[in-house]
Amino acid sequence: MTQDKVYVAGHLGMVGSAIVRALAARGTGNLVTRTHAQLDLVDQAAVRAFFAAERPTRVVLAAAKVGGIHANDTFPADFIYRNLMIEANVIDAAFRAGVGKLLFLGSSCIYPRLAPQPMREDALLTGPLEPTNEPYAIAKIAGIKLCESYNRQYGVDYRSVMPTNLYGPGDNYHPENSHVIPALIRRFHEAKANARPAVTVWGTGTPLREFLHVDDLAAACLHVMDLDRGTYQRHTQPMLGHVNVGSGAEISIRDLAALVARTVGYAGEIVFDATRPDGTPRKLMDSSRIAALGWRPTIGLEQGLRQTYAAFLQAAAAQASTGTQT
Template sequence: MIDKKTKIYIAGHRGMVGSAICRQLSSAGYSNLLTRTHAELDLTDQSAVNEFLKTEKPGYIFLSAAKVGGIHANNTYRAEFIYQNLMIELNLIHAAWQAGVKRILFLGSSCIYPRDCPQPIKEEYLLTGPLEQTNEPYAIAKIAGIKMCESYNRQYGTQYVSVMPTNLFGPDDNYDLENSHVLPALIRKAHEAKIRGDKEVVVWGSGKPMREFLYVDDMANACIFLMELDISDGIYNIGTGEDITIGELAQSVIDVVGFNGDVAFDTDKPDGTPRKLLNIDRMRALGWKPQTSLRNGIAMAYADFLSKEVG
């Protein structure tokens, strides 16, 4: 069991995942949390990252900092997605090793897996086929981070673990329609349609792709669970083990939001990967399982959206 007074650095603490990790660490009694805003520390600046970790020497790092977005953002800003994510990972992992930080939990993404691999997706399917083209630069960057962790473990004896979350949602999500993921985008679309009195909500694609969704605080709990078990290496899928179609998701969102119109599909827009369901047997075998139902999670996410809209 890790000491509750251990200095823990959460890279990306203002993001949805990082803020959830901070919340769950605090509620679990961890009192020595280390954070830096982008203005205080630019993680793409190698010398700044080296100096920061050499000075602070945290006992554990949650590497949740990343440039993220939905299909449109990934496909439009391909150069930024590969460059910024690679720089963040390379700088932090290498500087951590140089500073003697033995333990890191690196957050990857389920998009690292081949576009058409068997379902549910097992960790060993990594690098067994072509990636989905719309988010390939982001996926390549995340795969590089995983392989960095593996390589430093093998060569230097570090304990760098990688987790692959499914589609996450919850407090502090991004609701910008230009670069958000599907669930927060649907929340905003349904809410605004309700306010305007529209007759329908338009959803990108056919509505047929299947996706899995995990409430972000469950994700954070999984990360802390692995830290406390003293897991030293490997890749772990984090999800629910269940998926639904985008069409079904849209209906669930409009039900929670209270929009009384219809759902229409813009089939000129891309669908992305047909299905992306994670096999979570490794986590189940360790004794972890998610606690939040999709319906309850959407309700809490909508409440968070409303609080920010009002605020």
């Protein structure tokens, strides 16, 4: 991949920036990126013009509108529309520009709410989705099917990886619209700084979740992209393209909250608000396919949380020095 011209869509996001770091570390010098201000991926004409001008040979589609339970439940139209348009525009424009290999980043929420655990790739479309993020999940399923359909009709090599819940440097720490780990880090950090006696966490604390450090995901993405087509297809048929990427370990939200509190150094009480939604009861990915393809994660949750909190503090210090806010 070092000789390819690689376009990373969404390079400023948590996943995209991790992939850019991984590509740079291996010596990929011909990287193409665009900010949202430079290229709105919802604008079909602009996306087609970009691909026609740049002619990348490989594409990593990490751009997406993302958020936690509150954001998904509050802005369902935004989540389904923007993600559908981004996927359709980028995948079709890539094909029109002659891109032979593309990697699409999906999400574990594509699987049914009550899918058998751990969730296998063939659980897709076998039952109802989690209502709180159904619009986002449907958009991500559409992205998978776009890749599969272009592969079947045109013989291109467009692959999809389905990461479990991610965390790490570059995450979104918005007080209402973030995912669980950044939300907990911010909440405990602020409680510690303000000597608050208790922190309230949404839900009962009983749901089980699996987490993967974003740098592990980036390594998995490059591994999948590098595989020869025959090897990849032998391990993904009959699904025609998507592979789970997870850590294989799960933890309850209650235990996660306690672990984040220890990482931050917060010693107050943790209160669970059972009137708030829990989301899916359990989400554990079956990552045996990518393991068979030769990849395994290397960053444990405790180590990853320490690194993530250090990055949070560094970003907060930098923002404080410029007068901006997280």
